[in-house]
Amino acid sequence: MIEAEGRPEAAMTEPSADALRETPLAERHRALGARLIPFAGWLMPVQYAGILQEHHAVRNAAGLFDLGHMGQVEIAGDDALSFLQWATSNDVSRLAPGDAQYALLTNPAGGVVDDIIIYRYPDDDLQRYMVVVNASNRTKDVDWLRGQRAERSDLRVAVNDISDRIGMIAIQGPRAEWIVQPLTATELPALEPFHWTRSEVAGFEAMVARTGYTGEDGFEFYTPIEQIGGLWDGLVAAGRDDGLAPIGLGARDTLRLEARMPLYGNELGDDIGPLEAGLGWAVALEKGDFVGREPIARMKTSGPPRRTVGFRLVERSGAARHGYPVSVGGCEVGHVTSGAMSPTLGQNIGLALVERDAAGIGKPLTVSVRGRPVTAEQVKTPFYRRLHAAPPSG
Amino acid sequence: MASPADLKYTRTHEWVRLDGEVATIGITDRAQTELGDITYLELPEIGSSLESAKPFGIVESVKAASDVYAPLDGEVIERNEDVILAPDLINSSPYEQAWLLRLRLTDSAQAESLLDAAAYDDFAGDAAPH
Missing domain, CATH: 3.30.1360.120 (Probable tRNA modification gtpase trme; domain 1)
Known part of the structure; x- marks a missing residue:
């Protein structure tokens, strides 16, 4: 074993x-x-x-x-905002000092380079932001951001990897x-x-x-x-x-x-678009041009060909794990992106990227768990939502 | 921690309690420590034939699924339904409450190929994670 x-x-x-x-x-x-x-x-x-x-x-x-393994990149300069508007998916102009925002780095094909959090410094008159990136993507992201800076030589901005x-x-x-x-x-x-x-x-x-x-x-x-x-x-x-x-x-x-938060490499990847991952809310198409905007806008018009759905296994089974095939009526329609025995719910839960016709609460799905077909039920996500930020009893 | 001296072991971290023609099998303390919290167990039906060194079941922890291998050839004559319902018994009592199957052995002489506790501990090393 x-x-x-x-x-x-x-x-x-x-x-x-x-x-x-x-x-x-x-x-x-x-x-x-x-x-x-x-x-x-x-x-x-x-x-x-x-x-x-x-x-x-x-x-x-x-x-x-x-x-400590996560990466931090400082974006500073007179044109830092314009640069981030170009290099990230969300509307960074909404950030006041002290605000933070979830966003994506999207590639020219509309896939995802990484998911990030952008923090605008709280007490700085300069345009200065900190971008927090995934450990696994740190080098790729820094190179990618520097590549974008080179592409936008009209902007005065510095990209500093401050992770260390x-x-x-x-x-x-x-x-x-x-x-x-x-x-x-x-x-x-x-x-x-x-x-x-x-x-x-x-x-x-x-x-x-x-x-x-x-x-x-x-x-x-x-x-x-x-x-x-x-x-x-x-x-x-x-x-x-x-x-x-x-x-x-x-x-x-x-x-x-x-909590249905995506993990890069599972729900997100170079060949998975934000709309397919269910992250359209982190894409501000109306803010103006940015890397990957055009293919994402086109996909929004035509509808994403695949969707990320939440499911639970309704039979006793091992967990549905990353990469397991998902099918409907014997036809493969996608794969599990993440899955686990949910400790809070005591059930096998997961997310799957499936063809859009297969997606929808109430529609059947079958997950192949180590080669054995197991019936799944599509459910609303997040699987867990805290009630409220209750003050602790003591 | 030394493994129980009255049991025999495999290099794939199963233990065997021999009683004439019958063998009780489970997975070792080292294996359960390595796997972490065990959440799911799949075992063959009574009457199934097991073949030595071939997988017969699946044990899953939160982070991974692993095969369990048959230590010896034999037929399943008893199955621990309690541990199927509460697989975390493997974490809390790997050698007692969490036995998995009882086999009627095809050839009890086969057991000579198993490791004794000292040999298993030697093989597994003392680098067991905590």
């Missing part, structure tokens, strides 16, 4: 240890009993106490994530605010989702953003990399009595799937 075919770590089980990078928190992860695996060129914790326990900790209390200077950690869960508030003078209830502010947290200057990748309330912190260990320790200490648990990549994946 132990012939993993799951994701994300299956394709990368054997570490070529010398080439792997570690974040400044790696020793802390080891001391916490984490299992570290290669992921996107980094040695990262896949689990500490266990994926299920960690998943439930985030849904019921709070979890702490080392996101920035540490990133997240705290997510219903008790996140409760845990963080005593560590900062900033009034956290006033910090709305997709906003950020400069703040001192546990004695360290940080950028505090109300963003995340779990479907829970919470914060992401960006701080100079030398401070990330101290900030981590401060949060761990503050959360000790509130069930704050360190969370690995395994639970991060099940949490984001339940």
Whole structure:
């Protein structure tokens, strides 16, 4: 046994240890009993106490994530806004200082280079933004952004990869605010989702953003990399009595799937368009021209040929995993992009990219689970939605 | 942690408890640790014939699906329905509550090819993840 075919770590089980990078928190992860695996060129914790326990900790209390592998790119200059309007899918002009926005980097064919979050600096008169990119795409994205800058030599803008200077950690869960508030003078209830502010947290200057990748309330912190260990320790200490648990990549994946947040390489790719991925809301066709606008606009008119649908398996079965074929009446109509046993729902759930005629709640789907046809039911997404940001009981 | 001395083992991380013509089989503590939280188990019906070193079932954790291999040739005479309903027993009690199948062996002499606990621990190494 132990012939993993799951994701994300299956394709990368054997570490070529010398080439792997570690974040400044790696020793802390080891001391916490984490299992570290290669992921996107980094040695990262896949689990500490266990994926299920960690998943439930985030849904019921709070979890702490080392996101030091993610990339940060600073876009600055007199024409930074015009550049981002050209290079990204969403309408960046909507961002006031301190705002954040989900967007895509789209390619000329209308496929997706990466999904990103754009943060406009909170207290800067200059046009200055930070773009946070996926670890697996960091080099590709930086090259791509520099390529766009070269293409738009009319714009005065600098593209700086600041990933090596920035540490990133997240705290997510219903008790996140409760845990963080005593560590900062900033009034956290006033910090709305997709906003950020400069703040001192546990004695360290940080950028505090109300963003995340779990479907829970919470914060992401960006701080100079030398401070990330101290900030981590401060949060761990503050959360000790509130069930704050360190969370690995395994639970991060099940949490984001339940919240129907896309994962690049699964729901998104160079040959999957934003409309097919169900991310039309992150594409602002009306803002003017941008890379990939024309094919996306055409697809909007004609309707996307494929759609991403949510499903649950209605028979007892193993999980529907990435790449498993999906069929209707014996004809293959697509494949599973992500799937798992949902720890919150106790059911096998998944997302599939299928031909548009097959998509629709109530329409039948069959997932081939290790060669065995299993009946699925198309369901509304997200699979999990938190009720509200309830104040913790204590 | 040393594996139980009264059991035999395979290089694919199954354990075997021999009792004359009957063998009880399961998966080792090292295997369940490696897999993590186990969420699903598929086992063959009673009466099925198993062939040594061929997959007979599937065990899934949150992150991966894995085959389970037959340690010996034999016919399934009993199946642990409790562990099918609660596969996490494999995590909590791999050698006791989470036995998977009982086999009537085709040739009990075949068992001589299995590893003893010391040989298995040696093979598996002490690098078991925590």
